[in-house]
Amino acid sequence: MTTPSLANPGQWSDVGFPAFEQAGVFAHVNLWRKVVLWTVAAYLILNTGFEMLRIPPVGAGIPVGELVLVLSLCMINVIAVLTRMASEVWIFPILLWWALGLSRSLYDVHVGGAWSFRDASQAIESLFLIVGFWLVNSTPNMLYFFRWLRRLLMVAIFYGLLFPFAGTLQKYSPTLPGMGTNSAQLFFQMTDTPNMLVWAACWLLIEPGRSRSPLRGRELLAAFLVAFAVAFAQARTIYLGVLVVGILLFVTRSRLATRWTAMLLLGILIIGAISLTGISIKGREHKKISLDFIVSHFEAISGKASSGETEGAAEGVPQRIGWWMNIYRKMIRSPQKIIFGLGYGIPLTNFHGRAGTIVREPHNSYISVIARLGVSGMIVWLFMQGAFFLSWGRSYRLAGRMGWSDDRSNLLLLLIFNVLLLNTAIGEDGFEKPFYAIPYYLFWGVMLRYGRQIRESAAQPDAAPSE
Numbered sequence: 223m224t225t226p227s228l229a230n231p232g233q234w235s236d237v238g239f240p241a242f243e244q245a246g247v248f249a250h251v252n253l254w255r256k257v258v259l260w261t262v263a264a265y266l267i268l269n270t271g272f273e274m275l276r277i278p279p280v281g282a283g284i285p286v287g288e289l290v291l292v293l294s295l296c297m298i299n300v301i302a303v304l305t306r307m308a309s310e311v312w313i314f315p316i317l318l319w320w321a322l323g324l325s326r327s328l329y330d331v332h333v334g335g336a337w338s339f340r341d342a343s344q345a346i347e348s349l350f351l352i353v354g355f356w357l358v359n360s361t362p363n364m365l366y367f368f369r370w371l372r373r374l375l376m377v378a379i380f381y382g383l384l385f386p387f388a389g390t391l392q393k394y395s396p397t398l399p400g401m402g403t404n405s406a407q408l409f410f411q412m413t414d415t416p417n418m419l420v421w422a423a424c425w426l427l428i429e430p431g432r433s434r435s436p437l438r439g440r441e442l443l444a445a446f447l448v449a450f451a452v453a454f455a456q457a458r459t460i461y462l463g464v465l466v467v468g469i470l471l472f473v474t475r476s477r478l479a480t481r482w483t484a485m486l487l488l489g490i491l492i493i494g495a496i497s498l499t500g501i502s503i504k505g506r507e508h509k510k511i512s513l514d515f516i517v518s519h520f521e522a523i524s525g526k527a528s529s530g531e532t533e534g535a536a537e538g539v540p541q542r543i544g545w546w547m548n549i550y551r552k553m554i555r556s557p558q559k560i561i562f563g564l565g566y567g568i569p570l571t572n573f574h575g576r577a578g579t580i581v582r583e584p585h586n587s588y589i590s591v592i593a594r595l596g597v598s599g600m601i602v603w604l605f606m607q608g609a610f611f612l613s614w615g616r617s618y619r620l621a622g623r624m625g626w627s628d629d630r631s632n633l634l635l636l637l638i639f640n641v642l643l644l645n646t647a648i649g650e651d652g653f654e655k656p657f658y659a660i661p662y663y664l665f666w667g668v669m670l671r672y673g674r675q676i677r678e679s680a681a682q683p684d685a686a687p688s689e
Contacts, residue, residue: 252366254297255357259370261290262664265657266374266418267381271408273656274398287656288346294353303356310670310677311613315605319348322599327566334567341566341582341594347659354667364675367668368632375425378418379447385419385454388412414657416455417642420463423447424638427481428631441485449489453496453511461516463645470641474618474634545571545584549593563596570594583654587647590654607644610666617673624680633672636665 264272265287276283284292307313323345330338339346358364384391388410395407423444452460464486472479494513549570553559564570569582570593583590592600614637621629643662646652653659 252363254294255363255366258290258294258353258357258664259367261286262661263370263374263377265660266414267377268409268411269413269415269657270406270411270655271395271398274406275408279398285656287660291347291349291353294356295349298352298356300352303352306674307352307355307667307670310674312605312609315602315609316351319599319602319606320345322595322602323348326562326595330565330567333565337582338565338567341568341654343656344587344591344653344659347656348663350660350663351667351670354664355671356667357664358668358671364672371635372425372429375418375422378415379422382412382415382419382422382447383450384410385412385415385450413655414646416451416457416460417463417639417646419447419451420460420467421639421642423451423485424467425635427478427485428635441481442488445485445488446492448485449492452489452516453493456516459646459649462648463642466641466645467638470638475630541573542585545573546586546589548572549584549589553593553596559596561596561598563592563594563599566594583651585650587651587653590651610670613673614669617669617676620673620680621676624676626676629672629676633669636669640665 273285273287276285277289304313304317323342327338327342327345330342334341358367391410392407395409397405397407399405426440426444426447429440448464452464468479468482468486471482490513493511493516496511497513549564552564569580570584570590571581573581575581584593588600591603595603614633618630618633621627621633640662643652643658646658653662
């Protein structure tokens, strides 16, 4: 979809692969961009299964994402990218975050060996910010990115509809070993599939349709996808995510918020209709799909169960709080641990899963950041996230003043994924998983470069606000 700012390219400049281009190694540099994008697509669709894929495939191999990252950084003109990025975002906390995280992971190798790098995955994978900024550094590359994104969302819809059959389908998937004793099927893990369906519903709502009727097929499909994700996922982070998206739309596009609310009411009617039929359809938690279960499950966030079906979910709340309190007690043992954290290479809980594998993260990425890097790391991380959002806000408002609605839609669509992850990180180890963190930071890089393009296009002599 051609957008106004892309139609007025301004000062686009291609930064990256200079040595390789001059040597004639890459006749078509865009080939590597496609490798990067479809690697990200594999993480977004296959989730835990693709996360297990590494070279060599057993032991402490290099994950595919990290391999793509290293090769990209070796080829990209990183200094030029950071220089341009500095004009779009407050880059100091970003550089400080990398310095803290990467140096600590190297220092802690003597503690946990390869696990120090595994535990520092967010710090390492946040370097995809550079790759994302480079990825869309020309008009054709930006247009290709958004074509890729829409294809990805269409695949996510069709793949996501297999969610109820994931357990059965996994039996026919090849299995990949993990670093520890755990293993996972390559296909049909679907850890993040519900979030992807909610994101796809947002795309259907944001993307302008051809029909002018008040009730279009896109809205109906979007309502079905949200109802499907909520009903079958049976996850409290999804319930919160749907609400958080509504708040985001209310703040950024009030008309979309109204349509989102109407769509949610339609989704509630769909789930309610299933409940009234008496048909027993079970979701991920093996509980019958019903409005009563969803309400009771959501209430279990407080740690109290209002029905027998949600007792297990309620019991998990004090368990996690216990993990967090244990981390707190370890940190206050010395000022050094308060300031700089417990470090990498050690598990943050003593809990073992069903396969006997220790749970290394406390199922809250915010707690993980402060536990690993202390108060100093948390402050830097928060400032970095704040810098991202401030830059996005400037770009979004400028596109609005110029009347470039398509650019605003593109920026909003990318932000929704990242906001969904920030929500997921409250109750899961989101940023510690590559299929969350890699797209998150790559998308921020794209949004920063998009903001630079909008600003340069708006500064052109022939640029004028659209009617």
